[in-house]
Amino acid sequence: xxxxxxxxxAVDTAIDRSMPAVEVLSAEQTYPNGTRxxxxxxxxxxxxxxxxxxxxxxxxxxxxxxxxxxxLAPTEGRILLWRKPVPELEASGRRLSFVFQxxxxxxxxxxxxxxxxPLNLAHQSKAESEPRxxxxxxxxxxxxxxxxxxxxxxxxxxxxxxxxRGLVTQPHLLLMxxxxxxxxxxxxxxxxxxxxxxxxxxxxxxxxVTHSIAEAVYLSQRVVVxxxxxxxxxxxxVVDEPHPRGPDFRVSQRFAEYARHLQDSLLKxxxxxxxx
Amino acid sequence: xxxxxxxxxAVFLLVMWQVWVxxxxxxxFLVPSPWLIAQTLVKxxxxxxxxxxxxxxxxxxxxxxxxxxxxxxxxLFVQSRWIExxxxxxxxxxxxTPIVAIAPLIIIWVKDTAISLVICATIVALFPVISNTxxxxxxxxxxxxSFFKLxxxxxxxxxxxxxxxxxxxxxFAGLRISAGLALIGAVVAEFVAGTGGTGTGxxxxxxxxxxxxxxxxxxAALVLISVTGVTLFLLLAALNKxxxxxxxxxxxxxx
Numbered sequence: 001x002x003x004x005x006x007x008x009x010a011v012d013t014a015i016d017r018s019m020p021a022v023e024v025l026s027a028e029q030t031y032p033n034g035t036r037x038x039x040x041x042x043x044x045x046x047x048x049x050x051x052x053x054x055x056x057x058x059x060x061x062x063x064x065x066x067x068x069x070x071x072l073a074p075t076e077g078r079i080l081l082w083r084k085p086v087p088e089l090e091a092s093g094r095r096l097s098f099v100f101q102x103x104x105x106x107x108x109x110x111x112x113x114x115x116x117x118p119l120n121l122a123h124q125s126k127a128e129s130e131p132r133x134x135x136x137x138x139x140x141x142x143x144x145x146x147x148x149x150x151x152x153x154x155x156x157x158x159x160x161x162x163x164x165r166g167l168v169t170q171p172h173l174l175l176m177x178x179x180x181x182x183x184x185x186x187x188x189x190x191x192x193x194x195x196x197x198x199x200x201x202x203x204x205x206x207x208x209v210t211h212s213i214a215e216a217v218y219l220s221q222r223v224v225v226x227x228x229x230x231x232x233x234x235x236x237x238v239v240d241e242p243h244p245r246g247p248d249f250r251v252s253q254r255f256a257e258y259a260r261h262l263q264d265s266l267l268k269x270x271x272x273x274x275x276x
Numbered sequence: 277x278x279x280x281x282x283x284x285x286a287v288f289l290l291v292m293w294q295v296w297v298x299x300x301x302x303x304x305f306l307v308p309s310p311w312l313i314a315q316t317l318v319k320x321x322x323x324x325x326x327x328x329x330x331x332x333x334x335x336x337x338x339x340x341x342x343x344x345x346x347x348x349x350x351x352l353f354v355q356s357r358w359i360e361x362x363x364x365x366x367x368x369x370x371x372x373t374p375i376v377a378i379a380p381l382i383i384i385w386v387k388d389t390a391i392s393l394v395i396c397a398t399i400v401a402l403f404p405v406i407s408n409t410x411x412x413x414x415x416x417x418x419x420x421x422s423f424f425k426l427x428x429x430x431x432x433x434x435x436x437x438x439x440x441x442x443x444x445x446x447x448f449a450g451l452r453i454s455a456g457l458a459l460i461g462a463v464v465a466e467f468v469a470g471t472g473g474t475g476t477g478x479x480x481x482x483x484x485x486x487x488x489x490x491x492x493x494x495x496a497a498l499v500l501i502s503v504t505g506v507t508l509f510l511l512l513a514a515l516n517k518x519x520x521x522x523x524x525x526x527x528x529x530x531x
Contacts, residue, residue: 071422098426104419107523108441120437121427149522 019047019082021173021205022068027077029063029231037063038231040077043224045207047082047172050199052208052220054262056270060231061209062101062177068207069098069175081173096173097166101181103158105150105165112137112146115165122169129168136168139198156187160194167198174199176208180215189250192219196243213266217258218250225262227269234269237262308492313499316492324481324493328500331462331477334390335504338397339458343451345398346405353406354413354439371403375461379468393465393477400461404453412446413439445524448516455508463501 022045029038038060045051053061066072067079070086081089081096089096097118105114112133119129137143140160150158159179166174176195180188192215199206210216216223217239225235239258241249249255290310296302297309304312317324349367353360379396386392416438424434466479478497485494520527 069426071426098423100419100423102419104417104423106420106438106441108444117423117437118427121424121429121433151523 017046017048020044020080021047021049021082022207023080023083024064024068025078025080027064027067027074027079029060029067029072030075036230041233043233045205047205048203049222050196050206050208050220051222051224052210052216053224053226054210054213054216054266055226055231056211056228056266058228058231059226060228061226063231064226065098065175065177065207065209069096071098094172095169096175097169097171099162099166099174099176099179101178103150103155103162105158105161107150110147110149111142111153111161114150114161115168117165118169132168132170133164136164139167139201140164140194154187156183156191159183159191163191163195163198167202170202172205174204174206176206178209178211181211188215189218189247193246195219196245200243213259213262214250216262217255218245223258223262225265225269227266227273229273235265237265305489305491308495312492313495316496317499320493320496324478324496324500327476327478327481327497328504331459331466331479331501332504334393334397334462334466334477335459335508337394338401338461339455339508341394341398342401342405342454342458346402346450346454347409347447349402349406350409350413350443353410360410367403367406370399375400375464376468379465383465383469389469393462393469396465396468397458397461400464401454401458404457405447405450408446408450408453409443412443412450415446416442445516445520445526448512448519452509452512452516455512456505459501459505459508 022043024041024043026040026042027038028036028040030036041064043064053064055061063072067074068081068086070089079086082092082094084092106117109117115136116129116133119132134143134146137146140163142157142160142164145153145157145161150161153161162179166176180191183191195206196219198204208216208219210219220239221243223237223239224233225237226232227234237258241254294309294311297307308316349363353364375396378399379392382395383389383392386395420438421434424438429437462477463479466477467483470477470480470483478501481497482494485491485497517527
């Protein structure tokens with residue numbers, strides 16, 4: 001992955017770590033049929049922080065992420081982004097991007113058209129969008145594939161295109177919903193590293209959803225552990241290890257300890273569910 | 277191979293036919309030999325070509341009309357569930373009512389025979405375009421759909437950039453069915469009109485040949501109708517391939 005970086009947006013380039021980027025205030029989700037998808041959650045993510053939501057299927061981690069994105073309104077409680085309600089984010093000059101579980105690319109369009117989609121939808125001219133698309137593709141190392149169709153690319157490359165599409169708007173907040181879940185382990189590890197580099201280069205705030213303990217430990221500064229039936233947050237674990245992290249960290253004693261702790265926490269929560 | 281095998285089968289069947297007719301001395305007014313049919317095609321070439329022209333014009337007009345109307349109706353249907361629920365049963369009604377039953381009415385109501393035939397053929401060809409295009413416009417990848425919503429895409433942008441491209445494979449499948457149906461509709465309507473003595477298309481030639489026991493000409497007209505149908509199908513398959521090449525599963529991995 002090349003070290004190209006985008007020209008920064010006009011709004012605040014410096015990270016203010018004391019500024020909460022995301023505040024989830026007793027937000028909960030109940031489906032119309034009465035199912036409690038997510039019990040009230042309180043969560044703060046600081047600007048520039050990398051936080052992972054970890055849990056089994058049905059724990060409401062994707063639901064929580066969608067509520068933060070504004071794709072789903074909480075049934076109760078509130079969610080603030082930079083101290084403003086979610087819909088007012090763009091008016092304040094900040095942007096968020098959402099990366100889906102699947103690459104969700106348009107199969108009929110080539111890679112660069114796919115990446116420029118958010119800019120096109122925001123009515124940016126070709127002259128404005130072209131250099132940004134090129135820079136974004138360079139960031140994920142796909143410059144050579146700009147005119148390829150998605151189906152000519154491997155699963156990992158398609159996911160990179162999806163990330164490039166997420167980065168092209170120069171977002172301040174990147175929300176990722178199990179983006180590498182469908183990939184083989186080697187590709188997944190490589191994309192994890194790429195993501196960490198981008199996070200540091202672009203001074204992003206990232207909320208990352210995964211069901212992989214190893215991925216959660218490797219990536220994040222803080223892991224939010226969630227459990228299912230009903231969906232809830234059971235614990236938050238700070239992974240106090242410096243970035244950049246490398247392959248050595250994956251096989252270190254410290255890594256194993258964090259992973260062990262998270263595994264115990266998940267199992268305990270799952271046992272509690274079964275006792276009810 | 278895809279071309280060679282069907283051709284071999286055709287040659288084999290034609291030879292068997294020819295041999296059977298010759299050996300068993302089947303009279304030509306019952307079953308003419310392939311060779312005689314070919315001779316008739318050449319002999320009556322100008323007459324049959326004129327008839328083919330008439331039928332083809334009706335077919336193509338009906339096909340274009342059904343493609344345009346069907347697409348417009350499909351667009352209306354996807355605008356709201358309410359519209360679709362209210363009107364879809366009538367599209368079905370139009371489809372299931374045999375055209376032979378309504379054709380006489382239409383021919384009586386519409387003064388110009390050519391126009392009435394086009395209307396009949398359009399009615400027959402319309403439904404596959406409506407139902408396929410509606411299905412296609414609704415068959416959008418849910419992830420992409422959320423992505424468009426997240427980026428506040430306008431209704432127009434969503435239609436143009438997402439729904440229409442997603443619908444193309446379904447639309448083309450509808451067109452392929454409807455092209456064949458337009459031809460069938462045109463021929464059936466000609467039959468109905470032809471008994472009134474007004475038609476000049478291929479179906480009229482078949483009727484006339486029947487009355488005159490000119491069975492070779494009847495077969496020759498039949499051959500022309502089949503060839504027309506196959507040609508239409510191949511043309512649309514080519515169009516489909518051209519439009520979907522490189523991205524849709526149905527047209528990739530085929531050599």
